[in-house]
Amino acid sequence: MRLRFDDSVAAFRTELLAWLAANRPSPEEMAADPSVSTGHAPAWARRWTRAMFDAGWLVPGWPPELGGRNAGPIETLVYLEELAAAGLPRTTNVQGLGIVAPSIVDYGTEAQRREFALPILRGEMTACLGMSEPGAGSDLASLATRAVLDGDHWVVNGQKVWTSGANYADFCFLFCRTEPDAPKHHGISILLVPMDTPGITVRPLPEIVHPEHPDLNEVFLTDVVVPRDNLVGERGAGWAMANGSLAHERGMVWVSAVTGLEEALARLVAEAPGLLARLPPTERALAVDQIVGSAIDTQAARCLGYRGFARLARGSTAPEQALMKLYASEARQRLALVAAEIQGADALEVGAVAMDGHHAVDQPQGTWLEQYFHSFGNTISAGASEIQRNIIAERVLGLPRG
Amino acid sequence: MDLEFTDEQQELRRTARSVLAAACPPAVVRAVHEGRGDGAGLWSTLVGLDWPALGLPAHHGGLGLGFPEVAIVVEELGRVVAPGPFLATVTQFAPVLVEAGTAAFLPGVAGGTVTGTLALAEGGRWELDAVHTTARRAGDGWVLDGVKSHVLGGGTATELAVVARGEAGPGVFVAPGTAVDAVGNPVIDPTLPVATVTLAGVEVGGDRVIVEPGDPAAAQVVERALQQATVALALSTVSTCRAIFEVTVQYAKDRHQFGRPIGSFQALKHRLADCYLAVERANALAWFAALTIAEDDDRRAVATAMAKAAAGDCQRLLTRDGLQLHGGIGFTWENDLHFLLKRAKAGDLLLGTAATHRARLARLLGLEAA
Numbered sequence: 001m002r003l004r005f006d007d008s009v010a011a012f013r014t015e016l017l018a019w020l021a022a023n024r025p026s027p028e029e030m031a032a033d034p035s036v037s038t039g040h041a042p043a044w045a046r047r048w049t050r051a052m053f054d055a056g057w058l059v060p061g062w063p064p065e066l067g068g069r070n071a072g073p074i075e076t077l078v079y080l081e082e083l084a085a086a087g088l089p090r091t092t093n094v095q096g097l098g099i100v101a102p103s104i105v106d107y108g109t110e111a112q113r114r115e116f117a118l119p120i121l122r123g124e125m126t127a128c129l130g131m132s133e134p135g136a137g138s139d140l141a142s143l144a145t146r147a148v149l150d151g152d153h154w155v156v157n158g159q160k161v162w163t164s165g166a167n168y169a170d171f172c173f174l175f176c177r178t179e180p181d182a183p184k185h186h187g188i189s190i191l192l193v194p195m196d197t198p199g200i201t202v203r204p205l206p207e208i209v210h211p212e213h214p215d216l217n218e219v220f221l222t223d224v225v226v227p228r229d230n231l232v233g234e235r236g237a238g239w240a241m242a243n244g245s246l247a248h249e250r251g252m253v254w255v256s257a258v259t260g261l262e263e264a265l266a267r268l269v270a271e272a273p274g275l276l277a278r279l280p281p282t283e284r285a286l287a288v289d290q291i292v293g294s295a296i297d298t299q300a301a302r303c304l305g306y307r308g309f310a311r312l313a314r315g316s317t318a319p320e321q322a323l324m325k326l327y328a329s330e331a332r333q334r335l336a337l338v339a340a341e342i343q344g345a346d347a348l349e350v351g352a353v354a355m356d357g358h359h360a361v362d363q364p365q366g367t368w369l370e371q372y373f374h375s376f377g378n379t380i381s382a383g384a385s386e387i388q389r390n391i392i393a394e395r396v397l398g399l400p401r402g
Numbered sequence: 403m404d405l406e407f408t409d410e411q412q413e414l415r416r417t418a419r420s421v422l423a424a425a426c427p428p429a430v431v432r433a434v435h436e437g438r439g440d441g442a443g444l445w446s447t448l449v450g451l452d453w454p455a456l457g458l459p460a461h462h463g464g465l466g467l468g469f470p471e472v473a474i475v476v477e478e479l480g481r482v483v484a485p486g487p488f489l490a491t492v493t494q495f496a497p498v499l500v501e502a503g504t505a506a507f508l509p510g511v512a513g514g515t516v517t518g519t520l521a522l523a524e525g526g527r528w529e530l531d532a533v534h535t536t537a538r539r540a541g542d543g544w545v546l547d548g549v550k551s552h553v554l555g556g557g558t559a560t561e562l563a564v565v566a567r568g569e570a571g572p573g574v575f576v577a578p579g580t581a582v583d584a585v586g587n588p589v590i591d592p593t594l595p596v597a598t599v600t601l602a603g604v605e606v607g608g609d610r611v612i613v614e615p616g617d618p619a620a621a622q623v624v625e626r627a628l629q630q631a632t633v634a635l636a637l638s639t640v641s642t643c644r645a646i647f648e649v650t651v652q653y654a655k656d657r658h659q660f661g662r663p664i665g666s667f668q669a670l671k672h673r674l675a676d677c678y679l680a681v682e683r684a685n686a687l688a689w690f691a692a693l694t695i696a697e698d699d700d701r702r703a704v705a706t707a708m709a710k711a712a713a714g715d716c717q718r719l720l721t722r723d724g725l726q727l728h729g730g731i732g733f734t735w736e737n738d739l740h741f742l743l744k745r746a747k748a749g750d751l752l753l754g755t756a757a758t759h760r761a762r763l764a765r766l767l768g769l770e771a772a
Contacts (some may be wrong), residue, residue, distance in 0.1 A: 001406065002697065130656075296687070297683075299690070300687050327676075392675040393674055400655065400662070402670070
């Protein structure tokens with residue numbers, strides 16, 4: 001147990017910082033051409049992803065041919081923290097880099113790696129993740145989009161919803177039912193579906209704040225023809241792969257959640273003197289107590305993340321992932337509400353703080369009240385808080401299923 | 403950065419747990435609660451194992467291990483609601499001596515012949531500003547006058563580190579237990595017994611002055627010792643909460659109603675998941691604080707206050723839900739649950755409540771001056 005990193009990490013950090021200083025996109029360049037969806041990669045983002053790939057900084061834990069340098073987990077943690085500190089996303093296409101590419105690398109064919117994974121890693125293509133459906137949200141295994149094999153191709157019919165980035169993505173990592181007679185967890189397969197295939201209609205779903213930048217979409221699939229070879233892994237093994245590939249990123253997603261929380265807290269603490277000065281003493285004391293509560297939440301999130309990471313680095317499957325997801329997303333929601341309530345009626349004003357449109361990062365965006373509403377994205381998606389509590393109760397505490 | 407225990411630390415925990423399973427079963431705790439025992443046998447066992455010596459430097463007769471090792475033992479003691487002078491002696495008395503750079507009394511602590519405590523609080527406030535007890539020079543020694551409140555183990559400690567104010571500023575003196583008037587308060591958790599200690603013209607010799615009034619380091623010595631005491635109590639309290647959590651989860655699995663375990667009802671599942679979150683949150687913060695002390699990191703003041711505040715938040719939830727989810731059985735004297743509940747509550751109320759430490763954080767984070 002110790003607080004400080006090993007000296008061996010210092011050389012890694014120094015090399016990274018020097019490379020970032022020389023190669024990073026400038027904040028002005030990023031602000032001038034913001035990403036407007038997680039499927040959208042502006043020109044600077046494409047160049048940036050490519051530059052990181054070529055230099056082995058895109059996925060440090062991978063070998064050089066996949067854009068890495070065979071770094072260990074602690075180096076990867078340092079890398080993610082330094083990128084967050086520098087305000088740099090690794091990509092604007094989080095699902096593509098975080099889930100789709102690793103899944104294809106793990107389960108796909110050589111041709112799929114070449115034609116789908118590497119283009120994501122080189123910043124040439126973006127991908128979306130076709131999972132949720134109108135009738136399959138928390139109960140994802142009930143999904144009903146069907147793919148039927150017809151000679152050398154699949155014919156897909158169905159509907160996806162909440163598909164982030166589908167309005168800009170080049171292809172979809174599509175979960176569909178190929179074995180209608182199998183038990184529901186064993187009948188799901190994954191297809192790689194180019195989004196310009198005839199029969200696909202994308203309808204953006206503007207969100208409750210900043211509807212001008214929709215990221216979520218409905219995706220309608222009508223007799224969509226997909227080459228037979230675009231099946232990823234085994235037929236009917238999609239559910240198992242989903243658990244494997246989602247676990248990929250879960251080990252480290254907490255880093256951006258925590259750095260986002262820290263940045264939001266830093267903003268609140270910086271604004272606090274001005275906000276508190278307007279309040280009479282008793283109300284001020286109550287407000288201060290709320291801010292202190294969020295400061296404790298934030299430090300706890302960092303400590304929980306480090307502890308889960310320490311266990312992950314030792315190879316144990318830490319139960320911390322459901323805990324971190326639940327805790328960090330709810331802490332962020334509390335903080336935004338604390339800040340908005342301290343602002344009082346001024347919190348109602350819209351457009352008071354610009355959105356920079358980088359959907360891919362967890363950095364605070366917009367006003368406090370907008371952040372509060374936006375924070376529900378993280379307490380609802382990828383397993384709502386209630387589902388996380390069920391997971392903790394059943395898988396960590398061993399309570400019987402109801 | 404590594405927040406996981408080493409193999410040696412895990413081994414220490416396993417040893418401590420197995421020792422305490424035998425030496426401090428619920429019957430020992432019950433005897434203390436029912437006025438039939440004081441845990442003296444347990445203390446002899448711990449002394450025999452050199453536990454009071456764990457964190458003390460080798461040149462004072464200690465084993466030279468660090469604060470994390472002391473913390474592990476403190477957690478295991480909290481888990482079984484252990485009575486006895488360990489917490490007061492090892493996490494309150496010894497730290498003042500070590501911080502003051504004195505060798506006095508430490509070999510006695512290490513050998514288990516000296517038990518001690520920190521007599522700081524007055525009127526229930528553990529802070530220097532609350533100290534009105536006076537120290538007056540008399541010949542080679544000093545005369546102490548004042549009333550100390552909520553002195554942990556104050557009724558039985560052989561030595562008390564008394565914080566008192568001289569003309570030149572605060573100082574620290576060690577008064578023998580036989581020289582003070584210590585009255586044990588009847589408290590709801592007798593495993594953490596507190597006393598009101600009255601010092602009426604108590605004379606202490608020059609060799610018992612640990613920090614001379616006017617020494618510019620006085621405030622820092624007290625503050626740094628208090629941080630260790632506070633983090634230790636936070637760790638102990640969270641560990642007690644984890645014990646509440648574990649027995650409550652087990653009860654939810656065992657107890658059947660409507661033909662199924664009550665733990666299969668989502669209303670209980672979600673409450674227990676939130677309890678788990680509260681325990682893990684407080685545990686992570688307490689261990690972070692323990693490491694800032696072990697490594698003398700400059701975040702230790704903030705980390706200490708966060709740890710104690712989070713331990714308070716944790717016990718509030720675990721005490722409430724632990725009792726509520728046990729239903730009627732947890733409400734009875736004959737069930738052992740209430741020993742845990744009362745210990746957890748005492749852990750919040752001593753050395754400053756969660757609210758006290760949040761107020762301290764407000765100052766440390768620069769939010770108060772607005």
